[in-house]
Amino acid sequence: MTKMDNFKYSVAIVDDEKESLYTYSLILKQSGINDVFLIQDPRELPLVLKERAFSVLLLDLSMPHISGFELLKYLSMEYPEIPVIVLTAIKEIETAVECIKMGASDYLVKPVERNKLISSIKKAFEMNRLKEEILGLKQRLIEDKLEYKEAFSEIITVNQKMRGIFKYLEVISKTDQPVLITGETGTGKELIARAIHKISGKKGDFIAVNVAGLDDTMFSDTLFGHKKGAYTGAISNREGLMSKANGGTLFLDEIGDLSEASQLKLLRVLQEKVYYPLGSDIPKSTDARIIVATNQDIHEMVSKGKFRKDLFYRLKAHHVHLPPLRERKEDIPVLLEYFIEEASISLGKKPPKYPKEVITYLMNYSFPGNIRELKMIVYDAVARCKSHFLSLDAFKDTIDISNSIDKELKSEVVKFYLQMRFPEKLPTLKEMEELLIEEALRRAQGNQGIAASILGITRQALNKRLHKLHKKTSEKIFSK
Template sequence: MSVKRILVVDNEAKMRRILELALKNMGHHVELAADGEEALAAIERGVFDLVLTDLRMPRMDGIGLLNALGERKVEVPVIVLTAYGTIETAVTAMKLGAVDYIIRPFEMETIELAVSRVLAMQTVQRENQFLRDELSKGWDEFIGVSPSMQALYGLIRQVAPSRSSVFIVGETGTGKELVARALHRASGRKGLFVPINCAAIPAELLESELFGHAKGAFTGALSERIGKCELSSGGTIFLDEITEMPPALQAKLLRVLQEGVIERLGANASIAVDLRVIAATNRDPQEAIDAGRLRRDLYFRLNVVRVDVPLLRDRPGDVPLLAGHFLNHYARELGRRTPRLAASAMRQLEHYDWPGNVRELENLMERAVVLCRGEEISPEHLPAGIAPVADKNTPEPLPESLSDPGASLSLKTHVESLERQLIEAALKRSDNNKAGAARLLEVSERALWYKVKRYGL
């Protein structure tokens, strides 16, 4: 069990000391308070995982403390300590939200068992809620039998069992998160897989999402919140689109990776975490570093193992498998029989360039299932842009301008003009990603950089 922060509240100094020693022997961090008012002040200063409180105390007693916690919406489990004569009061405490009570005098073993049980229950409740949220999204396995996918599977099996950070690079829609989930499943780590999309959360909220916050840390922080780093301790945190994280927050993340501790916003206490980090981007990492979007030191920390996810257009043999998988999925969702793909429609899919990768294919198959009223999906159920590519052996007709007897036939001039147009089109299609544009043009990145500089693009 990881180290937890426990607050002991008792007006007897001797009892506080006994409980402190017992809980520290269990490996936990312990703070002490002499009554309810001191306990509330401690809770305002920091975050606790558990409170042990006596019922009878001067100033504010245990019942008053429970009432105050409820009014302030502080979600922390409370175990009450009560004498034989105040069992009725203990029942009242349970109604106010206490999770357990222990009758004094007690054996230390009773305290240890109760504390372990409550902390374990709290962890399970957090994980169950997170898993319910994740299962509601629905996740499909990534599919493929092409050599590039077989190489990817082999790399996942090799890398997964280690704690090393992994940096996944791939265009939008290639399935970077599915790769990250496969790495986690094969890792043997017992904790949760916790994804966070750095591009989908406003910069001012991302730090709270990662590290959590204490009540009152900022406007709107009405209660304390556990962050994704803490939630994924013992498991895997997946930082998608890491280049969209503000540089100042990247520096804080680097410190967390180096020291293995976090601090919730508005709290001074450090919390130890056991993190396995997988990061991903659809950009070229070196371009992101050069543009100041990715800290070089953080990249070196994360890029222990790099995984490049294959593009769908580079593995056309996987298109029929994926198309069939998505057709089955969406037909089941609509409660219909799975339609078959006409040979003409399959040819169009196999020859399409897939700029949106697997995600685009999935969307097209969902659309086809919705539009198809029969048992076969034909080209008419596909968007107009999904058309067969021209036969590479068929020469393109000359532009009409070249049929003019006075038109220039300079090979160099026309080749350079066409080259420039093709490079511009590739850069536009790849969202100015040089690596992606180079793949489209079937040239090396180095050659592309040279051409870009030459044409001033």
């Protein structure tokens, strides 16, 4: 029997038949739900609900003193947030329709099949979880404040999209559902995973592992461990990272590189909460929260059959996509300051000053390596700095903004030109040259050196073109 995904759910069962209470309770506990509250006298339910809350309520229709219909009406009025599953021997469509109209989430006819009951409860849990998350997210957006600011202290940003991601993380972090983090290399996926762990309040450790390059045997050994003698060289039992992450979080980076066999093993862990160490036929249970990350296009991998569709949908219970640095350029000045300070402390230097042109220059670079690349560039500039002033040349030596457009951006540029609608009379090359120079100067905030770098020409060549443009403009003015 597959275990339920979450051990924290609580279920109340209201039924006047003692045997039914025992049977349903046994089914739930065998399925991983240990918090089961039994109510044989329906009159006790309102009193119980004042004392404690339940994730789901199983309700019999035919009971003495108070009928299930009366209780269902009461619950829909007073406790609409609790999903109610009706259990009854009455096999009538009219009765089922009436119960659903009154707010029941499902209607099951006795004797209820085990799989149908568990499936119905799972569905109710999921609907309840989604409602709670939507309400929580709405509240966060309305309040526009972060409850766990300290959890995001390592993520330097002033970007509104990133702030929206933080609000989303505050809502989902306390659930036990898997999280899929996508984004380009260097966008900070592990920092996001650590923030989720901090907010979750889990007492266990945060365990991170990069699964890229691991074959199926290495993946199993790393995560699940092995028994002595499982293979040549296994001279003693070894505890896997899954065990070390118990009560905490297991972060798997580069999940897109997993083999088909390893994907299947991970899927089983997510579904059943159990795994087998290599060489052992005794299952071990786990309650570790699984967070995965990839810089690959996971949707494309699924469509091409390179990644299991069932695993993808399991992992995508919560999905966070991190924007690249080129889409959050307002973060460049604050990250520059932060990395200069950090680099200076690590090198035992006084933080150097820098001209404002440095920021303008960096803002015109696409950063294919994102934040990680910016950090490397700043560390290199600070390390090579021999004075208390960082010149623009220190950055020009490392990056060339004229050649900074990566393949993705180039395709976007081509797409832009293909979609352009030129007038019937095409502009001349000189006219286009004027427009390009004007745009480059705007982006460079008037700095001719940076504008020349953007255009991929020397400053002298730009000066010549500007001189021609100014001369042409003056001739036009004086000829009028």
